[in-house]
Amino acid sequence: MTDGRTLAQALRVLTDGADLDAFRAANPDLRVRLVAQREEFDGSLQHALLLKGPDGSTVSLSWSPDLGLPWPLRGVHRAGEHLLLRVNGVETPVARAVACLDFVWDERGVADRLVTDCLVREALEEEPEPVSDAELQRAMDAFRRARGLLTGAETRAWMERNHLSHAELEELVAVEASVARLRSRIAADHVEDWFAAHGHNLDVVRLARVVLVPGTPLTGDGFLGDVERAFARGQAVPGETFVAARRRELVAELGEEAAGTVMSAAPGTLAGPFPTDRGELTVKVLAVEPAVLDDAVRDLVEREIFAGWIERRRRAAKVEWFWGTAERTGNVPGNQPER
Template sequence: MADERMLAEALGVLSGGSPERDLAAFRAEHPGVRVRLVRQREEYDGSIQHALLIKKGDGATISLSWCPERELPWPLRGVHRAGEHLLLRVNGVETPVARAVACLDFIWDESRLADRLVTDSLVREAMEEAWEPLTDAELQEAMNAFRRARGLLTGAETRAWMERNRISHHELEELVSVEASIARLRSRIAAESVEDWFAEHGRDLDVARVAKVVLVPGAVLSSADPAGFLEGVERAFADGAAVPGEVFATLRRQELGPETADAVFSAEPGTVVGPFPTERGDLMIKVLAVEPAVLDDTVRDLAERRIFAEWVERRRSTAKVEWFWGTAERTGA
């Protein structure tokens, strides 16, 4: 499936000293080939080993690796130190990874964490197949955004956060770089689809500005008059008949169930709609304003995220997922 020149050039990527840099030239020379650079840190001595996975259209894959003289020999690659199986130690009490996973076994009933782990693997696979390093300016911009999102507005606050989370400056840069690379991948995948997606699904992003309250089961507002809605909410909360929570909110159509969305977005401003049953009680909503979605920066970002989620689901449907913990039945599911 590959001629000798391609394999020789691939070997040059691994042996040249800068695999990430040389890989771009190799991809440009062989555009019809999917290439993934695999990096692995060896626990035995801390060295970084590289391998290339080369795939053409027939589905077969070549795995190519290279070991220079006096580097970690093949038999010791993949050897694990005993400490690698530990996740946590508190006051000398050790928690192995297996015990931590057993404690988290409930996630099989609410699979958001498991889904995120699979998604992370699929995204990293895609980024490794077409790796584009961030420029210094892009990294700095991403770092600034990362700090703002977490309220780390001063150097002292940032250092305290790093110390609290036991993160070094290098690890922080790596974390920010991954976030920025994912955002760039998301934008690249969605770049040519946003307008078409918005034309078909933009209605889901319509906005309603509302006042709302969830009443405990059996409770009712003291006044059904829209003009007295907020006063009724105050009395309900004072009497213990309202569930504590946000009163004023901005809701998008996609966040609501079909029945609730139809009632809210067809109502005139000033109208009270409900009750709508929820897990916590009956939801009452006073509609203050309804706005159709427009393709501004916020909506574009939401559209990109929906397109990206659909792309991830397509990759997941053909992915080979192997769990190395949990019962066989749950792993299979």
């Protein structure tokens, strides 16, 4: 990574505008990232080329024209009110953080979502996932359907409520589409192996279920009749009666042992009661369906693989928070709060 030829090629990228993609193609063993940083001191834009080798070491190459910002003043900054977070040099303004919290990431805690967004954008800067106009339109249609925005008027009203322009909405949807492509690329060669090892956790069980006040008996005259009578007496907790759940969802709700009992029960039999924070859960098993690697399950597997990939990058990331007190931000693993 430090031989003269490689460094000379890298320097030409910085000084002469040589093709960055061609440099990446000529050096497949390197992770290459061109970093742009706006200097707080004078507002100038500085660039550096980061070359990360297979052993994890990194060479940082930068170049400054004559009369550029002096080196001692590079990196001098204050955390402006607009800046919330920086991960591996990727900055998250407060406005983007709000967008993340509202509808970009919907499966982790606040701090995790923001760090994940930075790590994903870092990966997309290193290896972009361009989205075609047709893909963007499909992603936009899916985005609107998921939020019940079925007409132009509903979409415009939603944009006004969230203070988004059409260009900003397209940018957010393009991010989602790019993330989906990145996720598929990361998981591409691992889906079948993951499914062979963990696919049983995606088996589906179809249930009729009821949560009863502790001590409420089931007479055995018929499960649904018992549920109706218990609900009429105020002994059944309001909730969904017919559900389809995957094994991993049952494990999260009831624990491994109870989930195993339900998944192994013969169709037509009762299982439980199982203690929950709302009362005692009793279920009637209607059907158990082994997971099949169809499109829906493949998407779930890709998400699991992608989550593991993100976690590995998170453990190696430098995370800097620019908000709150050191005590508050220090509670998040990996944080290095500014002082």
